Amino acid sequence: MDLSLSTETMGDRTIVRVGGEIDVYTAPKLREQLVELVNDGSFHLVVDMEGVDFLDSTGLGVLVGGLKRVRAHEGSLRLVCNQERILKIFRITGLTKVFPIHTSVEEAVAATD
Amino acid sequence: MATVELRFSALPEHVRTARLVAAAVARRAGVDEAVLDEVRLAVGEACTRAVGLHQTGGISAPVKVLLIEEEKQFSIEVGDEAPHAVAGGDASGGGPDGEADEDEMGLAVISGLVDDVEVSAGEHGGLIKMTWPTTPPPTILV
Numbered sequence: 001m002d003l004s005l006s007t008e009t010m011g012d013r014t015i016v017r018v019g020g021e022i023d024v025y026t027a028p029k030l031r032e033q034l035v036e037l038v039n040d041g042s043f044h045l046v047v048d049m050e051g052v053d054f055l056d057s058t059g060l061g062v063l064v065g066g067l068k069r070v071r072a073h074e075g076s077l078r079l080v081c082n083q084e085r086i087l088k089i090f091r092i093t094g095l096t097k098v099f100p101i102h103t104s105v106e107e108a109v110a111a112t113d
Numbered sequence: 114m115a116t117v118e119l120r121f122s123a124l125p126e127h128v129r130t131a132r133l134v135a136a137a138v139a140r141r142a143g144v145d146e147a148v149l150d151e152v153r154l155a156v157g158e159a160c161t162r163a164v165g166l167h168q169t170g171g172i173s174a175p176v177k178v179l180l181i182e183e184e185k186q187f188s189i190e191v192g193d194e195a196p197h198a199v200a201g202g203d204a205s206g207g208g209p210d211g212e213a214d215e216d217e218m219g220l221a222v223i224s225g226l227v228d229d230v231e232v233s234a235g236e237h238g239g240l241i242k243m244t245w246p247t248t249p250p251p252t253i254l255v
Binding site for chain 1: 125126128129132150153154157158161164165218219221222225226
């Protein structure tokens with residue numbers, strides 16, 4: 001399955017809904033989307049990964065890159081994920097300490113630092 | 114001889130094919146269903162790394178994947194033909210910082226996922242060998 005991306009604005013937050021597989025082939029599309037959002041002034045991002053079937057280290061790299069970009073503007077990047085197989089990759093790379101991970105978009109949107 | 118041997122041009126779009134084939138052969142070999150996600154991810158990471166090394170080094174040779182079914186175990190070998198710095202030599206990681214980081218992250222994921230993994234590298238290329246235990250098919254009682 002290829003990568004699907006859609007965005008939605010909720011207040012000052014921008015929700016990026018991701019579906020399909022994030023790997024070395026598709027990750028550049030996600031990177032472009034995140035770069036475009038930041039360039040357009042969206043600095044508080046919520047990446048909804050509930051539709052993601054597969055995520056590898058290339059995808060992790062893109063998310064870390066997105067976090068660096070929003071932080072340069074004092075923004076935030078929150079993740080929504082309940083899938084154990086995806087969460088495991090964040091755990092073994094220690095990235096659960098880097099990203100706030102929420103169980104729902106509503107919870108992520110309501111969260112403040 | 115490998116049960117299945119796969120060679121593919123060092124292009125990102127073929128990594129998914131390698132993941133699918135590896136998972137299918139692993140399932141057939143008797144690797145536990147609960148571990149198949151890990152097999153898929155680990156082989157994807159190893160192939161992604163090999164593709165990156167070939168592209169960075171301008172190597173036209175294909176990436177090679179061997180799927181080896183043995184008694185009580187299943188192994189995957191992912192080989193690249195990128196010349197690696199040998200021990201004591203000039204440690205040229207090659208590529209900008211970002212690529213080196215992704216390379217290390219890929220290896221971190223593999224070593225976090227797979228208990229039995231060997232990484233070797235020499236002047237003529239590198240090899241990542243990963244092994245998982247298999248369970249024999251249940252005996253049919255008549």
